[in-house]
Amino acid sequence: MPGMSGMSGTSILRLTAALALTLASAATAATAASAPEIRYIVLLAGNHAGSAVTTVLSGHEWRYTYELHDRGRGASTASHAVVDEHGVPLLLETTGVDYFKNALDERFERTGTKAVWRNASEHGERVLTRPAFFPTLNGPPQETELLARALLRSPDHSLDLLPDGRETIEELGTLSVKADGKTETIHLYSMSGSGFEPGQVWLDDQQRLFASASNWSGLIREGWESALPEITKAQDARKAERSKALARRLARHPQGPLVFVHARLLDPARGLVRPGTTVVITGDRITAVGDDGQVAVPAGAETVDAHGRTLMPGLWDMHVHLSTLDGLFHLAAGVTTVRDMANDTDFLLDMRRGVDAGEILGPHIIMAGFIDGPGPYAGPSKVLVATKEDALKAVDRYKELGYVQIKLYSSLDPALVPPIVERAHHLGLRVSGHIPNGMTAEQAVREGFDEIQHVNFLFLNFLSGFDTRTPERFTQLGAHAAELDLGSEKVKAFLALLKEKKTVSDPTVNAFEGMLTGRNGQIDPGLAPVADRLPPQVRRELLGGGLPVPEGMDQRYRDSFRALLSMVRALHDNGIPIVAGTDSMAGFGLHRELELYGQAGIPNLDILRAATIVPAQVMKRDKDFGSLETGKMADVILVDGQPDQKISDIRRVVLTVKGGVVYDPAALYREVGVKPVE
Numbered sequence: 001m002p003g004m005s006g007m008s009g010t011s012i013l014r015l016t017a018a019l020a021l022t023l024a025s026a027a028t029a030a031t032a033a034s035a036p037e038i039r040y041i042v043l044l045a046g047n048h049a050g051s052a053v054t055t056v057l058s059g060h061e062w063r064y065t066y067e068l069h070d071r072g073r074g075a076s077t078a079s080h081a082v083v084d085e086h087g088v089p090l091l092l093e094t095t096g097v098d099y100f101k102n103a104l105d106e107r108f109e110r111t112g113t114k115a116v117w118r119n120a121s122e123h124g125e126r127v128l129t130r131p132a133f134f135p136t137l138n139g140p141p142q143e144t145e146l147l148a149r150a151l152l153r154s155p156d157h158s159l160d161l162l163p164d165g166r167e168t169i170e171e172l173g174t175l176s177v178k179a180d181g182k183t184e185t186i187h188l189y190s191m192s193g194s195g196f197e198p199g200q201v202w203l204d205d206q207q208r209l210f211a212s213a214s215n216w217s218g219l220i221r222e223g224w225e226s227a228l229p230e231i232t233k234a235q236d237a238r239k240a241e242r243s244k245a246l247a248r249r250l251a252r253h254p255q256g257p258l259v260f261v262h263a264r265l266l267d268p269a270r271g272l273v274r275p276g277t278t279v280v281i282t283g284d285r286i287t288a289v290g291d292d293g294q295v296a297v298p299a300g301a302e303t304v305d306a307h308g309r310t311l312m313p314g315l316w317d318m319h320v321h322l323s324t325l326d327g328l329f330h331l332a333a334g335v336t337t338v339r340d341m342a343n344d345t346d347f348l349l350d351m352r353r354g355v356d357a358g359e360i361l362g363p364h365i366i367m368a369g370f371i372d373g374p375g376p377y378a379g380p381s382k383v384l385v386a387t388k389e390d391a392l393k394a395v396d397r398y399k400e401l402g403y404v405q406i407k408l409y410s411s412l413d414p415a416l417v418p419p420i421v422e423r424a425h426h427l428g429l430r431v432s433g434h435i436p437n438g439m440t441a442e443q444a445v446r447e448g449f450d451e452i453q454h455v456n457f458l459f460l461n462f463l464s465g466f467d468t469r470t471p472e473r474f475t476q477l478g479a480h481a482a483e484l485d486l487g488s489e490k491v492k493a494f495l496a497l498l499k500e501k502k503t504v505s506d507p508t509v510n511a512f513e514g515m516l517t518g519r520n521g522q523i524d525p526g527l528a529p530v531a532d533r534l535p536p537q538v539r540r541e542l543l544g545g546g547l548p549v550p551e552g553m554d555q556r557y558r559d560s561f562r563a564l565l566s567m568v569r570a571l572h573d574n575g576i577p578i579v580a581g582t583d584s585m586a587g588f589g590l591h592r593e594l595e596l597y598g599q600a601g602i603p604n605l606d607i608l609r610a611a612t613i614v615p616a617q618v619m620k621r622d623k624d625f626g627s628l629e630t631g632k633m634a635d636v637i638l639v640d641g642q643p644d645q646k647i648s649d650i651r652r653v654v655l656t657v658k659g660g661v662v663y664d665p666a667a668l669y670r671e672v673g674v675k676p677v678e
Contacts, residue, residue, distance in 0.1 A: 038208065039222040040142075042068055045344060045380035050074065052219060054142050054209070060084070066140035068099070071377045071410075072470035075099050079140050087150035088131045088159070098138050100471070102520070102548050108134040108162075115162060120520040121543035124163055132160040133167065135194060135537060137544060141219050144201050145209035148189055152207065158193075164536035167193040172200070175234050177227040184224070186210045188235060194537040196672040197325050198242075200235055215323065215347035216380070243324055243360045246671065250328075250361060252662040257282045257301040260636070261292055263311035266644055268613040269627040271605050273644055279311060281634040284660040289630055304655070310642055312608070313627050314363075314635035314658060315650075316615040317590045319453065319508050319581025322351060325672070326586035327362025332668035333587030334637035334653035336363045337625060339615075341407050341453065341583070342370035342381065349401065361668075363658060364635075366619055368432070369398030371420065372409035377469035379409045391416045392423050399427045404619065407453065408433035410469040414443075421448035432506070435460065437469045445497055451504035451618075454583070455564050456512065458505070458571075459484055461494060474547055478516050481560035486570050495574045504618055505571050506581040509564050509600075510593040516561040518546030519554075526592045527585065529651070533675040565600040572602045579618055580611040591651045598647040605644050634660040652677050 042050035050068040057063060061082045068074035077096035083089050092108040106119035116125040119137055126132075133150055136143060151157050151169035158168040172188045185205055192198035202211040211220040213232045220228050258281040265277035278295040280288035288295045297303065314336025320326065322340050330338060340348055348367060354360035371394050372379040374386055385391040395406060406424045408417065414436045424431045425448065432451035435444050441452055441461035452458065456477045457468075462484055466472040485491065498505070514524045523531045524542040531539050549557055571578055580597070582589035590611065597607045616626025624633045636657040641649025654677075656663040666676035 040209075040219050041222050041225055042066075042141075043218040043220070043228070044068075044070060045216065046382055047378075047380065049217075049380070051222075052140060052142060054145075062142070062146075064140045064142045066142070070099075071379065072472075073099055073101070075104075075138065077104060077138065077140055079136075079143070081143070081146060083146060083150070086131060087146065087153045089134060089146065089150075092134060092136050092139065092143070094136055094139050098544065100515075100547050102545065104138050106136050106138055108136060117162065121545070122163075122521070122540070126162060130160065132162050134162040137540060141212060142209055144191075144199075144212065145203065145207070148191060148201055148203060148209075149207045151191065152189075161194060161537060163540070165194055167191055172238050173234070175202075175231065177224065177230060179224045179226045182223075184210070186231070188238065190238075193535075195535065196538065196674070200238070202231060202235075215344050216321075239324060240354075240359070243354065246328070247359055247361050250663060250667055250671065251358065252664075254281075254302050254660070254662060257287070257298040258634075258657070258660070258662070259297050259301045259303045260306050260311055260638070261297070261303060262308060263306035263638075264308050264642070265289070265628060266310050266312035266608065267627060268313065268605070268609045269629070271609070273310075275308070277311065279628060279636065281636070281657065281660055284634050286628060286630055286632050286634050286636075289628060304638070306638060309654070310639040310644070310649075311628065312637055312639060312643075313612045313625070314637050314656065315590060315611045316580065316626075317363075317582055317586075317611075318579040318615050318618075319506050319583045320586065321583070322348065322362075322365070322586075324351060324360060327351075327355060327360055328668050328672060329585070329587035330363045331361060331656050331658060331663045332653070332665040332674075333591060334639070334650070334656050334665070335587060335590055336635040336637070336656065336658040337366065337615075337621075338363045339366040339368060339405070339581070339619070341368045341581075342379065342409075344382075345369075345401065358661075361663075364625075366405075366621075367398075367401075367403045368405035368407045369394070369401075369403040370407050370409065371395075371412060373411040373413050373416070373436075375411045375469070377467075378411045381409075384411075385416065386413065388416060388419050391420050395420055395423045395427065395429070399429060403429070405430040405432060408436060410434045410437050410473070412436040414439045417444065417447050432504070435468065437467055442494060442497060445501050445503050449503060451506060451579075453506045453508065453581075454511070455505070455507040455509050455567055456481075458494075458567055459563070462490065471547075474512075474515055477512070477564075478547060478549070478557040478560050479553065481563040482556060484563065486563075486566055491570075495570060495576065498571075498576045499574055502577070504577045504579055505568075506579050507564075507568050507571070508581050508583040508593070509568055509596050510589055511583045512564055513561060513592070513596065515546040516557045516564075518544075519549075520545035527588060529592075529648070530588050530674075533669075533677075535673040538673075565596060568597060569600040569602060572597075572600075572606065577614055577618060578610045579615040580607075591648075594650055595648055604647045607647055608643060608650075634658075 036056050038054040040052040052066045055063040064079040066077045079094040082091040094106045108117040113128045169191045186202045190198040204210045260279045263277045265274040276292045315334050316337045318339045320338045352365040355362040370381045374384045421431050430450040435457045459481045513526045613626035616622040638655040640652040640654045643650040
């Protein structure tokens with residue numbers, strides 16, 4: 001810190017804290033009512049979804065409000081921040097509700113060298129020997145500005161984070177943007193250390209927040225919305241450079257054949273395990289499979305001694321919403337094919353092109369096109385239809401773009417389901433989705449749904465009197481799923497219908513585990529097995545709990561989650577195809593989904609079929625995918641364990657081959673700050 005080299009870190013902290021509090025108090029007492037405001041627009045999938053306001057009380061003090069509206073969910077907060085002369089917080093407070101409408105009351109305060117913080121999940125304190133920044137768990141997006149400014153004022157552009165970690169910042173470039181006759185020069189900064197990848201934020205010349213954007217969501221200063229495409233393009237160009245560098249460094253292309261010997265081959269197509277097996281890969285295809293010693297090893301081949309570990313087909317995740325970094329997590333977890341169930345069309349097409357070209361790390365991508373209806377609870381999508389004509393145009397457009405499935409959503413007018421199904425099936429597309437509000441799952445199946453996303457809709461088939469477009473589709477599940485008798489005649493008849501119609505289930509049961517059983521201050525149960533491997537600030541975010549649980553309903557919500565597992569078991573026992581999908585954290589979510597099928601009582605080999613050969617069959621890709629056979633695509637994973645005996649061994653993927661390209665999961669995980677599996 002210039003000019004203070006003769007003082008101790010403790011003295012500096014005490015002096016700057018006292019000075020900043022004095023300045024902040026004076027500013028607040030002066031003219032808070034006339035303080036300038038900076039207003040922002042919040043976007044989801046390009047749609048207006050909320051707002052944020054920064055009230056500048058002084059150069060050291062601000063008040064923030066933030067509102068997000070997402071299908072009946074979304075945070076609503078009010079915050080207060082005070083910083084010292086170096087931009088390091090002295091006070092951070094946030095009240096309101098979080099994304100799931102849990103009450104918030106979070107506070108951080110530094111007095112002298114003592115920092116104290118509390119929220120619904122944490123209560124801690126620390127005596128500081130040097131400056132440190134506390135990222136609040138539920139703070140507004142404007143808090144990013146505070147962190148960026150504090151980092152820029154730090155001599156080495158880095159700061160310790162509380163309770164743990166360290167963050168750094170660098171400037172990536174500038175951009176001149178125009179809107180309504182105004183021009184602004186903005187600066188793109190990259191901040192890294194607290195998450196899996198660097199976060200990007202745009203500040204103006206005064207280091208005030210201007211915009212923050214991604215393919216899924218964004219925030220931009222009010223009045224500058226027309227500049228967002230240009231901003232996003234510039235930001236994406238930087239991300240593309242990083243993605244290409246990662247792909248070059250982490251993807252290994254064998255120079256000749258790749259051969260696995262002494263493998264314990266898992267064959268999901270036949271439901272058996274073959275010890276002592278050799279598998280030969282040439283280019284992107286499997287060219288030989290047989291007993292050790294009976295298969296010729298080509299000259300010059302690279303040989304991998306499996307030492308009796310399990311060699312099996314790459315996994316499929318049948319319910320994802322991809323971001324660029326997700327591809328790395330999927331490959332590290334042994335996932336070589338995914339089905340994207342809703343995304344920005346331009347982003348998804350570009351990502352698939354990049355993955356296919358080897359410019360982006362990622363699995364094979366199968367695309368499902370999203371269609372919803374307009375309204376207050378419409379999904380985060382640009383494809384909202386209210387007429388038959390528009391609905392059919394949307395189906396036709398998805399077909400032209402190479403999509404193979406249509407996903408319908410909760411706000412769609414049920415009257416549009418039959419014509420959409422008819423057109424989609426005529427074009428060779430599958431149809432699935434949520435059950436539109438006003439329909440039952442049984443009606444959707446009779447109208448031609450090929451598949452139902454999410455196990456909750458199977459329970460909601462037997463409930464009525466509420467709006468399934470809203471979070472009631474979760475809270476009613478928690479309150480009543482445990483009451484449904486799965487042995488009743490009405491449930492048996494429904495399951496018989498699913499079997500008769502060959503309706504597929506994509507349960508995503510792991511996505512409900514945290515909702516129904518997660519509690520404040522406890523690690524999300526679905527990620528508890530890997531929490532200690534994650535970066536410390538990411539691990540903190542797992543403490544936030546799930547849905548608000550009404551008083552006296554804690555055990556009921558837990559019992560209802562168990563009922564979901566029982567329904568998955570009933571699907572299996574009744575011969576209804578199950579495809580493993582997650583709708584949650586890439587890679588780790590699929591491992592948990594499979595573990596939960598095990599808790600439901602499904603045999604391990606059948607569980608592994610649900611993540612390999614069954615989805616390949618459902619998507620009519622089993623000629624090339626889903627099992628390790630001569631002529632099929634070289635999508636192979638080596639597991640240090642026996643997942644057919646112990647399903648949690650699926651977490652122990654030590655090598656991933658996708659289309660003949662080799663990836664080291666340990667190296668992939670290290671790239672994003674995740675400790676490799678031990």
